Amino acid sequence: MSRAERVAALIREEVSKIILQDVSDPRIGFISVTGVDVSPDLKNASIYISVFGDEEKKQEAMAGLSSATSFVRGKLGNMLQLRSVPEIRFVRDDSLERGGRILGILSQLDKSDDKQETIRDNKEKPEKS
DSSP: OOHHHHHHHHHHHHHHHHHHHTOOOTTOOSEEEEEEEEOTTSSEEEEEEEEOSOHHHHHHHHHHHHHTHHHHHHHHHHHOOOSSOOEEEEEEOOHHHHHHHHHHHHHHHHHHHHHHHHHHHHHHSOOOO
16 A cells, blocks of 8 residues: 555545534535545645535535635644645545445346246246136
8 A cells, every 4th residue: 555545544534533523514414535535745635525415415515615625634734644734625426326326226127127027927827727
């Protein structure tokens, strides 16, 4: 595991705690830190956030996180033992939602296939006299 990967994992853990415990912006609802990418020089970090709710709630949460960026970075600086704290930016991540929709569609297709098999099986059974 590279140094950037170790720093990314640490940032993910610490930012999750900071948002949960220290950020009190009411616009930030139920969110999850899904990943962190840190540049090889450790100067920039993209923090991927999954927001649960409708589109309006998602936009509000991202606006709240955007306004809390310097606060989160300051808290992060107190927790990390690095010469300089990476510049951070929050990036909305809708992959969990897309994955959930895909699983729902697959589940519906599976149920449809089961129905088709049942119909086919019933047609193939000979009638009893």
